[in-house]
Amino acid sequence: xxxxxxxxxxxxxxxxxxxxxxxxxxxxxxxxxxxxxxxxxxxxxxxxxxxxxxxxxxxxxxxxxxxxxxxxxxxxxxxxxxxxxxxxxxxxxxxxxxxxxxxxxxxxxxxxxxxxxxxxxxxxxxxxxxxxxxxxxxxxxxxxxxxxxxxxxxxxxxxxxxxxxxxxxxxxxxxxxxxxxxxxxxxxxxxxxxxxxx
Amino acid sequence: xxxxxxxxxxxxxxxxxxxxxxxxxxxxxxxxxxxxxxxxxxxxxxxxxxxxxxxxxxxxxxxxxxxxxxxxxxxxxxxxxxxxxxxxxxxxxxxxxxxxxxxxxxxxxxxxxxxxxxxxxxxxxxxxxxxxxxxxxxxxxxxxxxxxxxxxxxxxxxxxxxxxxxxxxxxxxxxxxxxxxxxxxxxxxxxxxxxxxxxxxxxxxxxxxxxxxxxxxxxxxxxxxxxxxxxxxxxxxxxxxxxxxxxxxxxxxxxxxxxxxxxxxxxxxxxxxxxxxxxxxxxxxxxxxxxxxxxxxxxxxxxxxxxxxxxxxxxxxxxxxxxxxxxxxxxxxxxxxxxxxxxxxxxxxxxxxxxxxxxxxxxxxxxxxxxxxxxxxxxxxxxxxxxxxxxxxxxxxxxxxxxxxxxxxxxxxxxxxxxxxxxxxxxxxxxxxxxxxxxxxxxxxxxxxxxxxxxx
Numbered sequence: 001x002x003x004x005x006x007x008x009x010x011x012x013x014x015x016x017x018x019x020x021x022x023x024x025x026x027x028x029x030x031x032x033x034x035x036x037x038x039x040x041x042x043x044x045x046x047x048x049x050x051x052x053x054x055x056x057x058x059x060x061x062x063x064x065x066x067x068x069x070x071x072x073x074x075x076x077x078x079x080x081x082x083x084x085x086x087x088x089x090x091x092x093x094x095x096x097x098x099x100x101x102x103x104x105x106x107x108x109x110x111x112x113x114x115x116x117x118x119x120x121x122x123x124x125x126x127x128x129x130x131x132x133x134x135x136x137x138x139x140x141x142x143x144x145x146x147x148x149x150x151x152x153x154x155x156x157x158x159x160x161x162x163x164x165x166x167x168x169x170x171x172x173x174x175x176x177x178x179x180x181x182x183x184x185x186x187x188x189x190x191x192x193x194x195x196x197x198x
Numbered sequence: 199x200x201x202x203x204x205x206x207x208x209x210x211x212x213x214x215x216x217x218x219x220x221x222x223x224x225x226x227x228x229x230x231x232x233x234x235x236x237x238x239x240x241x242x243x244x245x246x247x248x249x250x251x252x253x254x255x256x257x258x259x260x261x262x263x264x265x266x267x268x269x270x271x272x273x274x275x276x277x278x279x280x281x282x283x284x285x286x287x288x289x290x291x292x293x294x295x296x297x298x299x300x301x302x303x304x305x306x307x308x309x310x311x312x313x314x315x316x317x318x319x320x321x322x323x324x325x326x327x328x329x330x331x332x333x334x335x336x337x338x339x340x341x342x343x344x345x346x347x348x349x350x351x352x353x354x355x356x357x358x359x360x361x362x363x364x365x366x367x368x369x370x371x372x373x374x375x376x377x378x379x380x381x382x383x384x385x386x387x388x389x390x391x392x393x394x395x396x397x398x399x400x401x402x403x404x405x406x407x408x409x410x411x412x413x414x415x416x417x418x419x420x421x422x423x424x425x426x427x428x429x430x431x432x433x434x435x436x437x438x439x440x441x442x443x444x445x446x447x448x449x450x451x452x453x454x455x456x457x458x459x460x461x462x463x464x465x466x467x468x469x470x471x472x473x474x475x476x477x478x479x480x481x482x483x484x485x486x487x488x489x490x491x492x493x494x495x496x497x498x499x500x501x502x503x504x505x506x507x508x509x510x511x512x513x514x515x516x517x518x519x520x521x522x523x524x525x526x527x528x529x530x531x532x533x534x535x536x537x538x539x540x541x542x543x544x545x546x547x548x549x550x551x552x553x554x555x556x557x558x559x560x561x562x563x564x565x566x567x568x569x570x571x572x573x574x575x576x577x578x579x580x581x582x583x584x585x586x587x588x589x590x591x592x593x594x595x596x597x598x599x600x601x602x603x604x605x606x607x608x609x610x611x612x613x614x615x616x617x618x619x620x621x622x623x624x625x626x627x628x629x630x631x632x633x634x635x636x637x638x639x640x641x642x643x644x645x646x647x648x649x650x651x652x653x654x
Contacts, residue, residue, distance in 0.1 A: 001377045003411055026412040031424055130400040137400070161411055165377045172410045173402065183410045184402040 002078050003031060004091070005054070006160040008038030008123040009143035011064065012046050016145035020157050022181050023144065023174065029053050032161070034078065038123030038141065039095035040064050062095040062123065072098065075115050078164050089164055089190065092117030096124035096140075102150075105131055108138050118190055119162075119169070125149060128158045128173060130186055137188065139171065146176065304330040311338055316349045318342075325594035328587055328639065336590070337495040340488070341507065343593045344514045358503070365506035369463060372470045376419045380409060426470070429477050433465045436482045444582065446490060457493065460505040461485060464512060478523040483574045485512050487586055518599055522573045537600070538568045544608050548648055552615045560623045567630035571607050575599070579610075579633045587638050591645075602645070609645035 005027075012018060019027075032054045039062025041047060047067070050057050061070035073094035092115040099107045103125040112120040118136045126149035128142035142158035149155060157176040162169055171186040306324050310316060321342060329336045341347045346361070347354055374382075411420045437458050441447040447461075448454055464485060469477040488511050492504035500507070516523075527533035542564050546553040556562045570578055575592065577585045588606065595602040611618070613636060618626050 001375045026414065028412075030427075031411060130402075132398065132400050163377055163411060168381075170377070170380070171400075172405070172412075174410075174412070183405045185405050185410070186400045186402055188400060 002033050002164045004034045004036060004078065004162040004164060005032045006036045006038070006121045006139060006141040006162060007050075007144045008095075008141055008159075009040045009062070009126050009147060009149075010046055010145045011040055011042060011143070011147035012145065013043060014064065015147035019144055020146070020176050022176060022179075023157065023159065026174070026181070027053055034058070034076070036076075036091065036093050036121050038062065038093060038121060039070065039097075040123065042066050058093060060093045060095050063097045073111070073115060075117055079166070089119065089167075089169070090117040092120045094120065094122050096122035103127075103129070103140070105133065105138070109133050109135055112136055112138065121160075126152070126155045128156075128160070128175065130171065130173075132188065137169075142175075303327060304333070304335065307335050307339065308333070311335070311342075312351075314351050316342060316351065318349060319596075322594045322596055326591050328642075329590045331583075331586075334495040334497050334500065336586070337491050337500060340491060340589075340593060341511060344511045346507065346511050346514065358507075361510055362503050362506040365467075365509050368467050368471065368509075372467055373463065376409075376411070376423045379419055426466075429469050430462075430466055432479070433462055433469065433477050433482070436479055437461045437465070440482050440486050441582065446493075447486065457489070460493075460508075461489060464489070464505060464509045467509065468513065475520060475524055480574050481512075481516070481523070483577045484516065484519075487577060487582070487589060488512055488515065490582075491586065515593075515599070519573070519575070534569065534573060535565070537572055537604075538564050541568055541572070541604050541607055544604055544648075545611055548608060549612055549615065552611065552618060555619050556611075556626065560621070560626050562623060562626050562630070566627055568607060570631075571610070572603060575603060576606065580635065580638070584635070584638045588642070591642050597649070605645040605648045606641065608648055609641055612644060612648075613641060 010016065010019065018024070029052055034056045035050050035054045035058065037050065037057065037059040039060050041059070042062070042064045043066055047057075047059070058074050058076055059070045060074050061068070061072055073092060075090060075092045077088045077090050079088045092112060094111055094115070096102065096108075099111055099122070101107065108120060108122060108131075111122075112135050120136065120138045122138065122140055123143075125140060126143040126147065127140065129138070129140040131138045139160060139162075141160040143149070143155050144157055144159045146155045146157035159174050161172045161174065163172065167190045169188055169190070171188075173184045173186065175182045175184075303324060307321075307329065310321050310324060321339065325339050325343065329339055338347070342349070346357075348357055409418055409420065413420050415421060438448065440458075440461065445451065445454060447457060461482060465477055465481060468481070485508065489504060489508040492507050492511075493501055495501045495504070521527045521530075521532040522534040522537065524533070528535055530536065542553070542557065545556075557564070575585075576588055579585075580588065591606070592599045592602050610633060611630075614629060614634070617629055621629065
C-alpha cells in the first residue's frame, strides 16, 4: 500500500498565491510515501513545502521553474520485485511543455514508450486527464492551484493521489469544484505480462 | 494499639541480606534457630529455604534456586533447567539438579493436571509453592489459573479450538490495511471492466462514503489507519526493546523475529479491541513472560498456538491491572497512586520503623520505586527465571494477583531493611531502583508470612 501524490502546475507566486486552503488542510505529513511533481512550482518555497509533506520528492522541470537543476524527465519504480507474483510499477514524469502538440495522446504515448514506464505523469495543460492505451496509462493531475493556463482561464484546482498495491492502482482524483472538494476514483490493474525492456 | 516494637520474627538474622551471592550460601549453613515460626503455616513448609537438609527431605533446601538466582545474563534459563530436570532421576542430590522435593511437587502437579476435573484449590496450593520448569507444566498451570482452560479436561480441546479461531478472526479483521478493506467492500466486477477497453479515457467512479486516503473524517478507515500507525510504531519500538539480553526475544535469528512479530500482533490486536486503554508502554513486559512460557511448551501443538493463547491470557491477566495503565485514573481510588499508597499503608502496618524511616526521614516517595514494581508486576526487578517463579505465586494465590503483589513488594522492602535503615535518600533510592538479586523462595516465604500477620 504505497501512496503517491501527483501534483503540479502550481505557478506560485506568478499566477496563484497558494494552494486552496481545503487542499492544504488535507495534505498533512506522514501519510504519503512519494510525491511526484510535474513542474512549474515555481519557487523554492513550494519545493520546501512539499519536502515537509514527504521527504521523497521527484520533480521535473517546467518552463517557468526558477530552479534550473530539475531534470527534464524522470522515472521511478515503486514496489518490490518478487519473482512471479508482485511486480514493480514504473512511473515516468515529464512536464509536458516539450511534447508537441501539447496534451496530444499519441505524442505522450511516444514519450511513455521512450521512458519505458507503465504510468506517465505529465502536466502543462492544467486539466485533469487519465488515459489508457496499449502501452500504459497517462495521468495528468491538472493544476493544484487552478492557475490559468496558456489556453484557458477556466481551471478547476485538482491533484491526484495514487494507491499502489502490488499490481493494482487506485487513483483518487481530488478536484475543487465550486468551493467543494470532490473525490473520484479510478481503478486499474497492470497487465501482468509486460514484455521486458531490452 | 500494640507496642511499637519490631515483632520478634522480624528481628532474626534471617532478614539481613548481603550484596554478594556467595555469602548467602554460607549463611544458610548456620544453625536453623529461627525457623520455629514456620511451623504455623503448613503451606510454607517447603518454602523454608534457609535450613540445611538436617530436617527430613520434605523440607530440604532447594539448591536449584541458588543456581538460577545468580545475576549474570541468561540465555535460556528454562532450557538449562529442563535439561537438569530430565536427568534428575539419576542424580538424586546433585547440586545443580533437582531436589527430591521438586520431584514430588512435579509429580503432584502432574497428577492434579491429569485428573478429569481439575481441583482448583489443590492446584493453587501446590502451584503457590513454585512450579517446576520442565514438561510444560507451567504453561498448562498458568492457562488454568488464568481461566483460559476450563477445569473439565474433556472440554479443553474444544475450548482451545474455539478461542484460537477467534483470535485468528481478530487478526484478519483488525490487521488489514485500508486498501484491502476497500477492495473487499466493493467486490463488484471492476476487473472485467478494465479488460474490455484497451484504450481511451479511463472511467471515473464515485468514491463510496467519502473514503479516500486523505480523508480527515472521524469514521474514515483511512484516518483511523493513520492514527493507528502511531500506536503501531510505538508497539514496534517497545517490542524491539523487550529483553534484549535474551535470544528468544531479540537477536538476528529468524526465531527471534517471529517471536517479536507475534508479540507485536498480540499488542496491536489488543490496542484495537480496547480503544479506551490502547497500548501503554510496559504492556510488552507483561506479555513477554506469558508468551515465553507458552511458546516453550514441549507439546508441539500448544507451542504453535502460543500466540493465540498468550493473547487471551494477557487480556485476563491485565484485566486485574488495567486501571494502573489508564492515565485518567491515576488519582482515583482504583488507579496506580492509590495502589502505591496501599503498599505504603501495608508497610506501615507491618514495619512501622522502616516505613517511618523511608517516607518521613529520608523522604523516599514510594512512587519512585513502587511504580515500576507494581505496573510491570516485578518483571523488571529480577532476572527472567526469578520473575517466572514470582509469577507462579502471583497467579496461584487465591487472594488474587494484586494482593499478592503488594505482599511481595512489602516483603522486598523488609528484606533489605537493614540497608534501608542505614541509608539516606540517595542510597535508598539507588538500592530500591536496582533491587539486589536475592533468594526468591525466601522472598516468597516472607511475603506469605505477611499474610497471616494481621495489623499490629
